[in-house]
Amino acid sequence: MMIPRAAKTQRRTRIQEEKEEKILEAALDVFSANGFRGATIDQIAEAAGMSKPNLLYYFRTKEAIHRALLDRMLFTWLEPLQAFDPEGNPETEIRSYIRRKLEMSRDFPRESRLFANEIIQGAQHIEDELKGPLKELVDEKAEVIRAWIKAGKIAKCDPYHLIFSIWSTTQHYADFDVQVQAVLGDKSGEGRFEDAARFLEDLFMRGLAIKPATG
Amino acid sequence: MMIPRAAKTQRRTRIQEEKEEKILEAALDVFSANGFRGATIDQIAEAAGMSKPNLLYYFRTKEAIHRALLDRMLFTWLEPLQAFDPEGNPETEIRSYIRRKLEMSRDFPRESRLFANEIIQGAQHIEDELKGPLKELVDEKAEVIRAWIKAGKIAKCDPYHLIFSIWSTTQHYADFDVQVQAVLGDKSGEGRFEDAARFLEDLFMRGLAIKPATG
DNA sequence: TCGATATTTGACCGATTGGTAAAAGCTTAC
DNA sequence: GTAAGCTTTTACCAATCGGTCAAATATCGA
Numbered sequence: 001m002m003i004p005r006a007a008k009t010q011r012r013t014r015i016q017e018e019k020e021e022k023i024l025e026a027a028l029d030v031f032s033a034n035g036f037r038g039a040t041i042d043q044i045a046e047a048a049g050m051s052k053p054n055l056l057y058y059f060r061t062k063e064a065i066h067r068a069l070l071d072r073m074l075f076t077w078l079e080p081l082q083a084f085d086p087e088g089n090p091e092t093e094i095r096s097y098i099r100r101k102l103e104m105s106r107d108f109p110r111e112s113r114l115f116a117n118e119i120i121q122g123a124q125h126i127e128d129e130l131k132g133p134l135k136e137l138v139d140e141k142a143e144v145i146r147a148w149i150k151a152g153k154i155a156k157c158d159p160y161h162l163i164f165s166i167w168s169t170t171q172h173y174a175d176f177d178v179q180v181q182a183v184l185g186d187k188s189g190e191g192r193f194e195d196a197a198r199f200l201e202d203l204f205m206r207g208l209a210i211k212p213a214t215g
Numbered sequence: 216m217m218i219p220r221a222a223k224t225q226r227r228t229r230i231q232e233e234k235e236e237k238i239l240e241a242a243l244d245v246f247s248a249n250g251f252r253g254a255t256i257d258q259i260a261e262a263a264g265m266s267k268p269n270l271l272y273y274f275r276t277k278e279a280i281h282r283a284l285l286d287r288m289l290f291t292w293l294e295p296l297q298a299f300d301p302e303g304n305p306e307t308e309i310r311s312y313i314r315r316k317l318e319m320s321r322d323f324p325r326e327s328r329l330f331a332n333e334i335i336q337g338a339q340h341i342e343d344e345l346k347g348p349l350k351e352l353v354d355e356k357a358e359v360i361r362a363w364i365k366a367g368k369i370a371k372c373d374p375y376h377l378i379f380s381i382w383s384t385t386q387h388y389a390d391f392d393v394q395v396q397a398v399l400g401d402k403s404g405e406g407r408f409e410d411a412a413r414f415l416e417d418l419f420m421r422g423l424a425i426k427p428a429t430g
Numbered sequence: 431t432c433g434a435t436a437t438t439t440g441a442c443c444g445a446t447t448g449g450t451a452a453a454a455g456c457t458t459a460c
Numbered sequence: 461g462t463a464a465g466c467t468t469t470t471a472c473c474a475a476t477c478g479g480t481c482a483a484a485t486a487t488c489g490a
Contacts, residue, residue: 035250037249037253054437062478122393155421164411172380176335178345180379185350200380204418255446257448268449268469269467
């Protein structure tokens with residue numbers, strides 16, 4: 001007899017792994033482009049190249065697909081902030097945080113939009129993660145920034161809003177890409193990410209009164 | 216005989232005006248919370264306190280409601296940037312632009328989310344407006360900023376990315392409000408907007424190497 | 431090769447979707 | 461008051477929605 005999916009404790013077959021991968025890949029396309037309510041199982045199934053019942057054999061509900069996507073992404077998404085090093089010096093740390101976040105916007109725009117959709121629409125599926133792990137991580141890193149301020153290494157400012165401003169400016173290039181491209185017009189090749197990096201690094205370095213190392 | 220809606224050249228009755236207003240108000244709630252695809256006419260009708268066919272008497276399609284909302288909002292949304300004055304001095308202009316945009320995030324979060332949803336999901340309904348009026352306006356104001364740079368009034372930087380960064384940082388407090396509140400926790404009363412204003416004004420003033428007038 | 435299990439399919443379900451038809455009820459100018 | 465036009469409702473439609481079921485088929489270890 002077939003073992004119900006819920007009871008499976010470990011991955012079984014190669015097919016399972018492949019198909020689940022294909023489904024999540026397709027779901028990322030669809031959810032990031034339409035939000036949870038706007039996405040349909042049929043769309044995902046078609047994008048994944050399989051029938052709807054077949055898809056539902058691997059994920060029992062639309063919610064389950066969405067959950068799986070968010071779960072796998074949450075870690076990745078927080079990773080750059082995790083890497084923020086208390087021992088490092090502010091210039092290096094903030095510069096590379098900006099650069100990393102910008103690279104993620106460039107290389108994983110769908111992931112960024114998946115989150116953006118989710119949060120804009122009320123974050124009903126990840127409320128706990130926001131108030132738990134995310135908040136804790138931000139609290140921790142805000143403390144690091146506060147220490148830098150106390151040590152006179154960067155200008156006095158609210159660490160939380162500093163973090164928000166880095167999030168928003170960098171994610172903008174993924175989430176609002178069509179707008180950015182519409183405004184920049186032909187000028188916007190892939191160079192827009194490098195221009196953005198230069199601009200943002202300058203803005204934040206000067207804004208935090210960090211003088212660039214001239215060594 | 217009843218004159219078909221499309222042929223009406225001018226507003227007729229008081230009732231029409233009132234009901235259309237009610238529908239758009241309700242639609243703003245629903246579209247901003249779910250995106251276009253995720254919103255349903257039934258939801259809007261219920262929020263507006265009327266039957267679906269009754270609603271469809273005033274707007275023939277879901278698209279028409281959405282269009283009407285976007286049309287009425289686009290002007291309002293660009294107004295702060297319009298007000299950007301070439302004759303003014305950079306400090307005043309940029310400070311007040313930030314403040315205005317932040318006030319809009321505070322006072323009209325649904326409007327902000329309506330646009331955010333629309334753009335994240337590909338801007339299919341406002342592509343023309345982005346590439347037309349918006350681009351022209353931004354081009355014009357970028358020229359103003361460029362002039363300030365040439366005159367040595369603010370630090371050298373890419374004017375387009377400067378505008379993007381002001382958009383993203385300010386709109387963040389409307390679009391990602393649940394995340395902001397989750398992270399700030401109890402600390403976040405309405406004070407978060409004033410904290411944000413202080414932070415952003417400092418960041419951009421220093422970031423653009425504008426020394427605050429000490430007169 | 432064979433049987434057990436894993437995968438896929440087609441046919442289907444009730445609920446919800448965007449939207450329509452027609453008639454009933456309501457306003458308003460005359 | 462009444463008729464013409466404006467508004468609202470009831471009943472309905474086909475298409476799509478998320479999801480189920482049983483049967484058919486493919487895979488794989490012994």
